[in-house]
Amino acid sequence: MTTGTKTEMVTAVMAKRRREKLLEGLFLAAAWLALALVIALLVTILTDLIADGWSRLSWKFLTSFPSRRPEEAGIFSAWVGTVYVMALTALIALPVGIGAAIYLEEFASRNWFARLVELNISNLAGVPAIIYGLLGLQVFVRWCRMGESVLAGACTLALMSLPVIIVASREALRAVPNSIREAALALGATKWQTVRDHVLPLALPGILTGTILALSRAIGEAAPLVTIGALTFVAFLPKSPFDPFTVLPIQAYNWVSRPQPEFHQNAAAALLVLLALLSLMNGTATYLRNRYQQRWQI
Amino acid sequence: MREAATRRALRQERVMLVLLTLCALVSVATTLAIVVALTVEAVGFFRVVPIWRFLTEREWTPLFAVKKFGILPLVCGTMLTAGIAMLLAVPLALLIATYLAEYASRQMRQRLKPIVELLAGIPSVLYGYFALLFVTPLLQKFIPSLPTFNALSPGIILGFMVLPTIASLSEDAIYAVPQSIREASLALGATKLQTTLHAVLPAASSGITAACLLGFARAIGETMLVTIAAGMMPNLTLNPLEPVQTMTAYIVQVALGDVPHGSLEYRTIFTVGLTLFVLTLVFNLTGLLLRERLLRTLRQM
Numbered sequence: 001m002t003t004g005t006k007t008e009m010v011t012a013v014m015a016k017r018r019r020e021k022l023l024e025g026l027f028l029a030a031a032w033l034a035l036a037l038v039i040a041l042l043v044t045i046l047t048d049l050i051a052d053g054w055s056r057l058s059w060k061f062l063t064s065f066p067s068r069r070p071e072e073a074g075i076f077s078a079w080v081g082t083v084y085v086m087a088l089t090a091l092i093a094l095p096v097g098i099g100a101a102i103y104l105e106e107f108a109s110r111n112w113f114a115r116l117v118e119l120n121i122s123n124l125a126g127v128p129a130i131i132y133g134l135l136g137l138q139v140f141v142r143w144c145r146m147g148e149s150v151l152a153g154a155c156t157l158a159l160m161s162l163p164v165i166i167v168a169s170r171e172a173l174r175a176v177p178n179s180i181r182e183a184a185l186a187l188g189a190t191k192w193q194t195v196r197d198h199v200l201p202l203a204l205p206g207i208l209t210g211t212i213l214a215l216s217r218a219i220g221e222a223a224p225l226v227t228i229g230a231l232t233f234v235a236f237l238p239k240s241p242f243d244p245f246t247v248l249p250i251q252a253y254n255w256v257s258r259p260q261p262e263f264h265q266n267a268a269a270a271l272l273v274l275l276a277l278l279s280l281m282n283g284t285a286t287y288l289r290n291r292y293q294q295r296w297q298i
Numbered sequence: 299m300r301e302a303a304t305r306r307a308l309r310q311e312r313v314m315l316v317l318l319t320l321c322a323l324v325s326v327a328t329t330l331a332i333v334v335a336l337t338v339e340a341v342g343f344f345r346v347v348p349i350w351r352f353l354t355e356r357e358w359t360p361l362f363a364v365k366k367f368g369i370l371p372l373v374c375g376t377m378l379t380a381g382i383a384m385l386l387a388v389p390l391a392l393l394i395a396t397y398l399a400e401y402a403s404r405q406m407r408q409r410l411k412p413i414v415e416l417l418a419g420i421p422s423v424l425y426g427y428f429a430l431l432f433v434t435p436l437l438q439k440f441i442p443s444l445p446t447f448n449a450l451s452p453g454i455i456l457g458f459m460v461l462p463t464i465a466s467l468s469e470d471a472i473y474a475v476p477q478s479i480r481e482a483s484l485a486l487g488a489t490k491l492q493t494t495l496h497a498v499l500p501a502a503s504s505g506i507t508a509a510c511l512l513g514f515a516r517a518i519g520e521t522m523l524v525t526i527a528a529g530m531m532p533n534l535t536l537n538p539l540e541p542v543q544t545m546t547a548y549i550v551q552v553a554l555g556d557v558p559h560g561s562l563e564y565r566t567i568f569t570v571g572l573t574l575f576v577l578t579l580v581f582n583l584t585g586l587l588l589r590e591r592l593l594r595t596l597r598q599m
Binding site for chain 2: 020023024027028030031032034035037038039041042044045048049052095096097098099100102103104107108116117119120121122123124126127128129130131132133134135137138139142159162163166190191192193216217220221222223226227228229232249252253256257264267268271274275278282
């Protein structure tokens with residue numbers, strides 16, 4: 001082999017290397033572009049919303065009932081309804097979710113029943129929100145005769161958020177070290193006493209974090225409540241769980257679907273309040289999670 | 299005394315076990331209730347409208363004087379918006395997932411992941427508001443003939459909505475690929491990009507497929523965004539520039555109106571719901587089983 005062909009080979013290898021470097025650069029640029037697009041979208045959504053709705057936000061907007069005249073309309077019944085439904089949803093979903101998680105994590109043996117329940121929960125997490133609405137309409141509104149009430153709405157949202165709550169609670173229970181269980185059992189505690197007095201208190205912050213996140217997801221979703229027949233125009237506050245109601249996302253939807261731009265501004269303001277509520281919930285969840293992690297490092 | 303306490307504790311244990319099992323059964327009962335609630339009304343519907351007419355007729359006008367009950371326009375509207383969403387979401391999500399799993403430093407990952415996840419936390423009514431009042435007017439500057447309600451604008455936003463699902467599930471799958479596969483490829487002289495594209499991604503491919511299936515199931519079930527921005531007109535078309543109605547938007551349209559319980563119109567929403575449920579079930583179950591199989595194979599390696 002002559003030296004000439006050797007140099008040619010070296011140049012060819014170098015050229016190939018350069019091409020590979022270029023390709024890698026292109027790939028990284030594309031990935032960064034994708035991430036930039038995501039961030040740009042988030043920023044645009046927020047600035048657009050603030051530009052449209054900020055001027056409508058006032059104490060009067062928060063304490064007025066909806067109205068035919070956009071400048072007089074407010075979201076009093078909507079945010080009270082949202083808080084009401086959310087509290088009732090938590091009250092129903094939390095005990096059942098924790099119970100199911102404790103059963104699956106602490107009591108169930110690895111048999112076909114546990115596997116069936118697990119696959120079922122994963123699948124339920126993927127069922128569209130509106131299907132839960134149809135379920136609520138048929139089972140709670142019609143068969144249980146709850147009507148289009150706060151209670152029917154809360155039951156529907158509770159079933160919808162259960163899969164997420166169960167998965168998060170199981171993770172929190174799993175994070176509790178086994179030595180704690182063994183210590184309690186060795187002292188003669190029953191399995192339930194061990195769970196109640198030792199495992200559950202340690203897992204509770206993690207469980208609450210997951211639950212708050214699941215609830216914030218559920219309360220932002222209008223579809224199931226629209227389907228069960230929650231009203232779009234409510235000029236009173238629900239007094240008992242059996243009263244009709246509306247919530248923020250439904251009020252915002254109602255205003256968005258009207259042609260007048262003044263109502264669109266109202267929708268933007270209502271969505272800003274909803275976003276503030278969701279951020280507050282997410283902030284609480286993050287705070288709980290951080291405290292919990294610190295406790296484990298001791 | 300002591301014996302009584304022990305007996306009490308044991309009795310409590312038995313009672314609690316029953317209660318906890320009941321809690322776990324709620325999830326199974328939910329699935330059964332969904333199937334029963336939807337099927338009861340769908341059976342009533344199919345007694346009046348034969349199933350072959352439901353599946354083959356090309357018009358959907360149950361709320362008009364001349365009633366036609368062909369589901370095809372609604373399925374078509376759903377597939378069109380979800381299809382546009384996937385065209386956008388899959389490449390973006392795969393780029394982001396590959397970057398985060400293979401290239402980004404730990405710190406970078408921890409910072410970027412929550413930002414991408416934020417997309418999943420935005421309420422769908424807000425996405426609808428944005429699609430109708432920002433994206434559509436923006437698109438109309440480039441396509442002047444675009445109507446206010448169209449499939450394109452909600453399809454694009456729907457893509458961003460399902461992006462976090464696909465990205466985070468794909469990233470899990472890529473992350474689960476054992477280090478030995480990367481090392482083998484690098485030892486043979488492959489560059490990092492070649493290793494990623496020809497060794498890591500193929501090993502994770504069934505997990506990525508699963509992520510796409512689960513993302514697609516989410517896209518066809520999304521409701522408020524397409525209700526607000528895609529319109530209320532059943533339309534058998536694949537043209538993204540036309541208004542369409544999705545299955546979910548039809549259910550909302552009927553639920554908002556005053557349709558008497560037990561009427562044929564009332565039954566249509568459950569029949570449409572059952573169709574949607576079966577579709578999402580197929581995509582979800584395939585996705586879940588694929589994912590489980592991949593994670594099991596990778597664990598064995």
